[in-house]
Amino acid sequence: MRKSTSSKTKYLNPYLGGVLLGLILLAANFISGRGLGASGAIKSGVVTAVTAVNHSAAEKSTFIKEYMESHSGSPMKNWLVFEMLGVLVGGFLSGALAGRLKLQVEHSPGITSNKRLLLALTGGILFGFGSQLGRGCTSGSALSGMAVLSLGGFVTMMAIFGTAYGLAYFFRKNWI
Amino acid sequence: MKPLFWLAIFVIPLGLIIAAVPQNTTHPYKLSATELLNEANARTQFISPETVADLIVKKDPTLQLIDVRSRDEYEKFSLSGAIHIPITDLLSEENLAQFDQDVKMNVFYANSTVVANEAWMIIRQLGYSNIYVLEGGLNYWFETILNPGIPSSTSADEEFAKYDFRKAAAQALGGGTVSALPAEGNAAPAPRPAIKAVPKKKKAAGGC
């Protein structure tokens, strides 16, 4: 696996990026009455996949039944799914313009790529589970929740960042 | 540091302004003045006492009578099944919840039409549907339903049919002393207004 390059790449000034992000979030609220999100699209994907592959299990699942009850039509015809498809396109465009397109496993020089992949998988599983329990991820709950002053969003955000900060010391070898 | 400085310069004044300005908690008007005037002129919000009487007699569950007079007046006499929302409390949150639906016909009534019509106008302008006004109020109700006047012999057939119906209704609703024949087939009660389905107030979905 190629090691990540150490050549400098140009990123947007973070404050400018933040303002732009805020404007996009504002647009989402103005147009659709809701904020941004991400984990819900994964949920739609899981519901679709399970229903397609094993219909009887889907019938018995409370999780899927509740989802179908509150969403009419196909689970993939969903605001978040369309948004995440847009994210893929937008990210690609930005990466292409900045010359950051590259197939790679990005990892700190201190660990191997295989270790990185294992960590990514573990992190993903935990995050996937947690996002369902917390009714949102950093985009949907924390960012969008903050913008509308939601208490639940704020609490989830504090829990995510607080925990990560608290455990950071134990995982420092993976990053620094 | 420079970008942070400019961010602060821009954002702090905005924050000060938004903190100082009182919050906008009014419910926006959904109907324009022209739209409301057109509806008021068309007088479609009126519902005749015969229709209401018919609904009461038939025990129609979609009828919801609303007494907008004072509590004393309401307690002294009210129509069967009526709830009490004095016009002074019309815009409280719980009372507004009564109007945000498409299952019942809310019919305002008072002693005459004036106050009930005021209530209708305010609620209608906030965008709610399925709101009506009892034509003539309780005064007309007493005249027509509870003590129906006998039409003179030269009146049209409809008048007689109406009279028969009213007598029957009066008996059912506890007014008048004349026993009457049950109303004829094509007797008066106007077809009750259809309940307008309110496009389910789209609650924004969200989160993740």
Next chain:
Amino acid sequence: MGPLAINEIISENTNLFLAFVVGIGFGFVLESSGFSSSRKLAGVFYGYDMVVLKVFFTGAITAMLGLLFFSLFGWVDLNLVYVNPTYLTSAIIGGVIMGVGFIIGGYCPGTSFCGLSIGKLDALVFIIGLFIGVGIFGAGFNWWEGVYMAEFLGSPKISTALGLTDGVFALILILVALGMFRGAEWAEKKFPRAEY
């Protein structure tokens, strides 16, 4: 006027199409700010790269101010905008689990899509993990349904919970955030790392 879709000024299909367009903007800005790199994202926890803090809070403040001003001008009806509900128990526990996932995996769902879009294979693996995690949650739903539904407080706003008006809270948040940004700049000077 707004929200457009709720007031039926635009159709549901237009809404979905615009969701796609909003997503493009979201993805573009995230990637341009560096959120496609797990190392940059994790940097906020070690001080060497505070981009997450800066972008996140600037974004939240901008959107918050935007919504409040729009409401002031009557351009949006805030009563119709979705406010995340508060289920206290699951909000905290879910957040903690996500925090562990974040420090281990270095991504969150939105940023992992960004990473995937420029070819990061660890982002792809993270996304696979997301599917598995959601699947596990769904499969065992009956076991944790109780926790999931516990302590439902409705959809309170932070400002109401603190007894402040929205505007005052916004101002306080702005000042706090600016303070944090100062701190962030100091941290980045103290723990520098090469850009990647």
